[in-house]
Amino acid sequence: MAKTMLEVRELTTKYVTRFREDVYAVDHVSLKIEEGKSLGIAGESGCGKSTLALSLMGYYFPPLHYMSGDIIVDGKNISGMKPDDVRKNVLGTDIAYIPQAAMNALNPTRKISAFIEDVVRAHDPGRSRQDIRDMARKRFEEVHLPQEALDKHAVELSGGMKQRVVIAVSTILSPKVLIADEPSSALDVTSQKVVIRMLKEMMEKGFIKSMIFITHELPLLYNVTDDIMVMYAGQIVERGSSKEMVFDPVHPYSRGLMRSILVPEDGTRANKLIAIPGTPPNLKKPPAGCRFAPRCRYAMPQCQYNAYPISDFAPGRSYRCAQSVEHLKEVYAREDE
Ligand SMILES: Nc1ncnc2c1ncn2[C@@H]1O[C@H](COP(=O)(O)OP(=O)(O)O)[C@@H](O)[C@H]1O
Numbered sequence: 001m002a003k004t005m006l007e008v009r010e011l012t013t014k015y016v017t018r019f020r021e022d023v024y025a026v027d028h029v030s031l032k033i034e035e036g037k038s039l040g041i042a043g044e045s046g047c048g049k050s051t052l053a054l055s056l057m058g059y060y061f062p063p064l065h066y067m068s069g070d071i072i073v074d075g076k077n078i079s080g081m082k083p084d085d086v087r088k089n090v091l092g093t094d095i096a097y098i099p100q101a102a103m104n105a106l107n108p109t110r111k112i113s114a115f116i117e118d119v120v121r122a123h124d125p126g127r128s129r130q131d132i133r134d135m136a137r138k139r140f141e142e143v144h145l146p147q148e149a150l151d152k153h154a155v156e157l158s159g160g161m162k163q164r165v166v167i168a169v170s171t172i173l174s175p176k177v178l179i180a181d182e183p184s185s186a187l188d189v190t191s192q193k194v195v196i197r198m199l200k201e202m203m204e205k206g207f208i209k210s211m212i213f214i215t216h217e218l219p220l221l222y223n224v225t226d227d228i229m230v231m232y233a234g235q236i237v238e239r240g241s242s243k244e245m246v247f248d249p250v251h252p253y254s255r256g257l258m259r260s261i262l263v264p265e266d267g268t269r270a271n272k273l274i275a276i277p278g279t280p281p282n283l284k285k286p287p288a289g290c291r292f293a294p295r296c297r298y299a300m301p302q303c304q305y306n307a308y309p310i311s312d313f314a315p316g317r318s319y320r321c322a323q324s325v326e327h328l329k330e331v332y333a334r335e336d337e
Pocket residue numbers: 015016017023025043044045046047048049050051052063282283
């Protein structure tokens with residue numbers, strides 16, 4: 001049986017604003033990833049994807065607070081660890097993180113080698129400079145970066161080279177879970193695909209044991225990650241294989257995400273575009289019942305009052321909705337005629 005690399009059980013985290021309001025941006029999230037597998041997380045802006053990433057890597061600095069739940073990496077429970085222990089014992093080795101728009105965030109005035117030293121030394125303060133250079137050289141070879149790039153400043157590198165630097169650095173300590181949060185520019189779908197393909201190559205070579213790729217574009221994940229989870233208003237609303245989620249989404253929000261974006265790539269073009277009206281709710285005061293109800297074209301009166309749990313309906317598939325899968329599929333089939 002495949003080994004579980006990451007298991008998250010009912011993770012709940014919140015922001016506390018300056019006005020002492022609670023924002024539950026990650027609400028009872030559970031997920032599992034096996035060794036060698038990739039999971040895509042999709043959802044519009046403001047749905048809690050980045051907060052989930054920060055929460056998974058133990059980045060609990062105010063205003064973000066851990067509330068409850070477990071995060072287990074390769075059998076080790078890292079939930080509730082102090083930030084200092086996380087930095088020493090988790091970051092880079094258990095979990096590595098590529099932040100949103102990482103390629104543009106490299107400090108332009110520092111040498112790439114200094115940046116890599118920071119990453120390695122945060123975990124292993126005693127490592128010699130020469131050792132770190134040797135480690136970096138090996139990774140640079142794997143991502144086809146010239147060794148000279150080590151002594152360059154970020155401003156001297158092309159966009160593509162910066163992408164490769166970020167990938168080399170984030171995999172340098174062979175993490176068990178790598179989390180990439182929209183690492184390329186939001187508008188540039190092709191470059192996001194390039195990044196994710198390179199990361200998959202690094203996983204095939206054994207430099208990463210499993211990975212999570214976050215994007216606001218569900219169709220982008222087709223044929224790229226093994227599984228996809230859709231997140232809405234801090235909660236998971238559906239999970240399935242990448243093919244099922246793109247061609248056969250069940251939850252009205254997943255269907256909306258698929259049908260509201262036109263991606264001119266093989267197999268992912270929607271036959272009819274259907275925009276989702278409105279925007280995700282403000283999480284200071286989420287809707288009382290189903291959080292998607294105010295925007296859902298299939299909502300029933302009770303959806304406004306009742307919150308529905310996420311439930312399994314087929315192997316590897318789960319959804320959160322009051323309507324039966326059969327009913328939703330019938331409605332969708334009629335709409336698509
Ligand atoms: N520092 C913060 N303080 C309070 N609320 C925040 C903070 N950062 C994000 N949020 C709120 O948390 C929710 C989720 O945000 P985020 O995780 O960034 O979503 P996504 O990555 O999906 O765009 C949003 O409602 C956002 O307003």
